[in-house]
Amino acid sequence: MRILLSVLALMFTLGLTACDMNEGPAEEAGENIDxxxxxxxxxxxxxxxxAKEGMNAEDEDC
Structure with missing residues (x-):
């Protein structure tokens, strides 16, 4: 039972750490590329x- 609680506490802590909202340089570079x-x-x-407007095309959507 003690081991189970320890494992659950560790998983919870790692889960919270993975939700870090600070963006690193790779995240910012990816957003800039997007x-x-x-x-x-x-x-x-x-x-x-x-160009379509200049050619008086009926459908000007591209």
Whole structure:
């Protein structure tokens, strides 16, 4: 019983440690990459819509 309680306490402590909300440099770099890819995708979509608008296309969505 004592061992079981010790194991449960250890698992609980490790679980709380894993929920650390501090972002490290890798997390921030990943977010920056995600934002850059989203911005690039939006820019391409805007260019496509502008090109279709210039050609008087019926469907201007890309």
């Amino acid at each position: 934002n850059a890819m989203t911005d690039a995708g939006n820019a391409v979509e805007d260019l496509c819509e502008d």
